[in-house]
Amino acid sequence: MAEFQAYSCDAITGAVIDRVPFSAFAYSRMLSAGDSGSSIAVPIDGTLTKTELRHLFQHLSRMIVLERDGVVEYMGRVQTRGYARGASFLQIGLSDIWTWLARRGGWDHSVANVEKWSTTETGNLAAQAAAAIVRGRDIGPVLPAMGLPLTLPGGGAGPSVTRKYFGYHLDTVGDVIADLLDEGLDIYFKPRWITSGDADWLYQAGQGWNSGVTREFYVTAEQSDVVAFSESSDAARVTNNARYIGEGSEQDMLVRSERNTASPYPLMDRITQAKNVSNVAQLSALAAQDLSIYGDPTFQWSFQVSGDSPVDVGDKVRLHFDGDPWIADGWHERRVVNVAASIPGPDVKTISVQATGGA
Incomplete structure (x- = not known):
């Protein structure tokens, strides 16, 4: 039986303030994106006083860490608190580091102007x-x-x-x-x-970052470690004509574009502002790179594994299929882009994987 613990920490230093009780926890860890919907439900049964609850779950200045058997599964700052009279718990909405990045200026804060x-x-x-x-x-x-x-x-x-x-x-x-x-x-x-x-x-x-760890799963085996496999695809970001707009304004603006004439899709433009780039060779290289990254639709596979699985974001996974009515037989290599779980409930993690690149 896994042992779960939750801790309230100082959001500035990361120092642990105290362990906190909880009755439910939902989280996700993502590659190159922030989570959504992560939360913790805290009993209001007298275990903690009202003053202690407000101290341990203070907006923004407290960070909640979820631990499973000594390993951190998730951490996020207190973003929202919800209370309803008659309810047995306080609902705490959490946000990870990506929310902080969107609220902090990327300039030198010591300058006067x-x-x-x-x-x-x-x-x-x-x-x-x-x-x-x-x-x-x-x-x-x-x-x-x-x-x-x-x-x-x-x-x-x-x-x-x-x-x-x-x-x-x-x-x-x-x-x-x-x-x-x-x-x-x-x-x-x-x-x-x-x-x-x-x-x-x-x-x-x-x-194209990855963790350097590779894990293998036999999806169609009789006693597979993988359950609830599914595939989804999205062509919203497919591009075969990429254009980058660099430094400058109006008539002196730097613009470079690349086109994939071998693309099997109708013309799909992608326009990217790169106002901090003043080198035309860099703009051309970036446009060419977009044709590679966004040349095809995004295919995402999702599946569930045991909750104690060490699979993490950035891991490479090799999935083997044999006799599936939709997925081709053989090995398929993908990269983990999301790990999510909910407590209480079945002790599983939902893993989402994609090929490196893609739209």
Whole structure:
């Protein structure tokens, strides 16, 4: 029987404040996107006083960590609280680090006139995103507090590029990262405990990033570890004519495009603003990359595995089929893009996987 624990932590430092009771917990961890619908239900049965409840579940300044057998499954800040007279629990809505990124400016917060600020960054896409996080987390006034429990290791795969960022654009950290994701960057913020005992997110990123771990499942075997397999597909982002708009305005604007004349689909334009790019070769390379990433529809497979499965976001999974009426026989390799679970209920995790790239 798995042992679940939940903790209230300081959202600035990650330090544990206290363990908290709960009657239900729903969560998801995603690749290159924030979760939606993660929540915890907390009994209001007198175990904690009203003052303690408000302290442990204070909006924004508290982070709730869900642990299974000592391993962090999810962590998110207190975003909403819901109470209904007569109910036996308090419903706490949680948001992960992506919500914070969308609410923190990606500029130097110590400057007096942000509209006059600018900086030039050179490095791969992962380094560009990390630099924006540093500007939003570390560079600015003491109060209000800017801290965030996040480790930013160096490295990351991909060619080096140069970007110039201007304060008058007023881009948030989330805006900067969204542009980099459009250029092919993948990011996973892995929740974990660190050696100090504090909660922390580990930043892992790169173009086509994966965890380096491969797991195999025989889907159609009689006693398969996989149940409830399904496939869905979406062609909303298919592109065969990619256009990038770089630095400049009106008649002096830099624009480069690439077209895939061998595409089996009708003309589908994709226009991407890259206002921080002033190099035409980079714009052309980005347009060509879009034709590769978004050349075909997105196919997503979802299935359930045991709740104690160590499958994580970014893992490669090899799925074997034999005799399925829809999926081709043989091995299929995919990357995990979402891990979700709900407590109480069947002790399973729902895993969603996609091929690397795709629309």
